[in-house]
Amino acid sequence: METLAPFKEVIDEVLEKGGDAITYCYQCGKCDTVCPWNRVRKFSMRKLIREATFGLSEIEKEEIWRCTTCGKCPQRCPRDVKQINDMIALRRMATGYGVFPAAVKPYRAVSTGLTSQGNPFNEDRSTRADWAEGLSVKPFTEGMEILYFPCCYSSYDPRLKKVAQATARILTKAGVDYGILGSKENCCGESIRKTGNEDVFKKLARENIKTFIDHGVKKILVSSPHCYHTFKNEYPEFRVDFEVIHVSQYVFELLNEGRLTLTKEYGKKVAYHDPCYLGRHNGVYDEPRGVLKKVPGLELHEMPEAREDSLCCGMGGGRVWAETEKHERFSNMRVEQAIELGAQELVTACPYCITALEDSRLVMNHADDIEVKDITEVIQEVME
Structure with a gap:
């Protein structure tokens, strides 16, 4: 051989x-x-x-x-x-x-973007916080309760900016003292590490850690399970230990503490998709479901493959940047499962999963059959 x-x-x-x-x-x-x-x-x-x-x-x-x-x-x-x-x-x-090989050649360009601009799209670093325009989101300063770290996709991708915006509205409504670092932050580095590029990961991690320490960050709220996994399980390799919480966990806390109230009727049949890096890798299953169960009129149904048996969307391990043939996308099967369940919406809690499921919904010509939403997008619709 x-x-x-x-x-x-x-x-x-x-x-x-x-x-x-x-x-x-x-x-x-x-x-x-x-x-x-x-x-x-x-x-x-x-x-x-x-x-x-x-x-x-x-x-x-x-x-x-x-x-x-x-x-x-x-x-x-x-x-x-x-x-x-x-x-x-x-x-x-x-x-x-x-x-x-040809399918992963985009990794070269991704590496360049991460090195020069701190994001995989090679977008101008100075525009990283543009998603927050008009939302009265403050820059993070020492002493604030939480740093919100939206991730690269929620910062730059047009579809996923809506997730960051929904999160900001929820935090503001609940009276959370939070801020963002915007252009001062880098990609967490999780996916580039999974592609084998350890040098770029270490560069991103060290720069983020220095920024967090310099600004007095203690608690980090994330939208992406990939950021959650990296900050919680991999950054401690650099002898730091930040408190890290996923937005689904935090919204569950806000609801239980009475800091956030849901009053509007939702009235939709919803299927929840467990992201691999939130569920299987980190054991967060109950809080997202707990949040959805508190939504008035929401009818929650389990997918055929749920919790620890959840079907991967196909975007982990750096595959979010790779070329995958349309007929080989795992997310196609997931969309079909949700439609067969009779769900009106397929809800998840991961930017990568949303990207995959939205792509499948469109290429499979199911755009009118089902909607794909982040859990925060559901909550912002029913807040008091």
Whole structure:
């Protein structure tokens, strides 16, 4: 088998990130049975792990880049093989060699944008807070209760700016003392790290951490589960420990404390989609549902694959920037499931999921059959 990476170098790199657990794999194939890729095309995590074990990984091919890091295979693995870490290690090898197959070539431009402007779109850093115009959102200053960190997508993407705006309206209505850092903040770095670019991740993380410390940030509110995961679980690698809360958790608190009141009737049948990085990776299942159950007249229905068994939208692991064939998008199946359930709206709590589900809704010609919303967009409609 032809390979670009020497045997020992692959093994060392994979073991560094994945640990000795990679050698525990006894090729049972449970990872393949739960992987969403096998519902749209042939894919074998089992084979990739075997090849990595023997230093035979073909890092020039797209297979090592397909893993969305959804977390389903580690969840079911009887031998505790660290499949996600192993794939990231192989991507680090490929990134070091500058090897990117056609589908992931956009990663080069993304890396440039993150390095120069602090966002994957290479948009002007000075416009990062433009989403907040007209909303009386203040710059964060030391002593404020919360820093709201909306993420790159909610800052720049036209559809997802509505999520940041809905969040700001909720916080203002509840009387929360909060602010934003705008042009002073960078991307959290989660997704670029999952593509194997450790250097760019560390640059972004260190700059963010310095900014947070310089401004006296103690508590960070996020819209993206990917930011949540990184600030909560990965930034502590740099010996910092910020309190991190996802907006679905915080809105649940505001409602329970009586700081936010919902009075308007919603009257819609809603299906809730669990984002991988909020649910499977961080165990946040009850709070989003708790919020939706408090909405007057909202009829909440569970998806066929829910909570720890939730179907990945396909955007994790850096795939949000990759080219995925229309017929291979996991989100197509998710939209179909919601429609079959009779839901009028498919609600979630992740910018990546919204991006995927909106794209599928349009390319599948289901634009009139169902709406895709963030949980904050529902709440802003029924606030007192």
